[in-house]
Amino acid sequence: MEWYAEHKRELPWRETQDPYTIWLSEVILQQTRVVQGLPYYERFVKAFPTVQDMAAAEEEHILKLWQGLGYYSRARNMHITAKQITAEYGGNFPDTYTELLKLKGVGDYTASAIASICFNELQPVVDGNVYRVLSRYFGVDLPIDSGKGVRYFKELARNVMNRDNIRDYNQGIMEFGAVQCAPKKPYCLLCPLQDSCVALAQNKVQHLPVKTKKTKIRSRYFNYLLFIDTNYNTLMEQRVGKGIWKGLYQFPLVETNEEMTLEMLRKSVEKKWKDVGILSLSLCNPTPIVHKLSHQHLHTKFWRVNTSTPLEGAIPWSKVHQLPVPVLIADFIKSIKI
8 A cells, every 4th residue: 555655657547436437447458558548548538428428429439449459349348338337227337346247348357446446345356467466475376367266366355455445455456566566577676565475585476477278379361452443442341240350340351271372362352353353463561461469360461452443332542541440450551552
């Protein structure tokens, strides 16, 4: 608590106990560093001052504002939750951990954060930062990605928390893990807990916390087709299904099991788009762009296809930037000159 009072970063969501803005910050900061998430938080608060404003928005607007943050299911769930709170709770957030868990996309961590910070409920928060602090300080090598580990750390966090100032304690231990007890370069020499930290005493700081599950990386080969007709129109399609980019837009995609050559792609394009008069086909990026996601690496090429016939269902190139797209495509759009 003393460390937090002296070292805490000045962040806008720490100046309020409004559950809407606390919830918004927690959703944005899942899988996202504060320095990256802060501009998005400010953008969303400006666009949607209340949860009712967010509920009334179009999904495309939500996804466009979210563009670049990744894990787009967070944005879609956030929109559903806003509608749920507006319709079922009269625009007011539930004020208990149990009720908060009923909201779409709200799990133990987010429910605990809102309940404790906004409503002073005795609920410990256990995020990646808290796992790290507790596992190192107490020297616990139970895997944090196991059911037993999750239950153990939740109970441990509850047992050691400050019950007189739940709000600041929870924010303090998360901040301590983010700033002081950092993942790769913790400041152990200047740590106020160094005299009693088990991991430091046993030289295990870099080995804790423990994870058992190793992510298998899958390679995929994407070939995006940048159709340009004589009117400078292009084709964009909206992704459907259960993928992480559901609802976002992209150029027509040809996915293969290996890297494609020009001739291979030409045959594929001529077969699928037989009614389009192809003037030329050329590769925009000779070196594939490798876009790394948590479970997959996308080896991506962008191909320009100039056509002699107008494209059916096309949009003007000047409007492409208005659509919500994966950051991979957004970066390409910024770099290309038509």
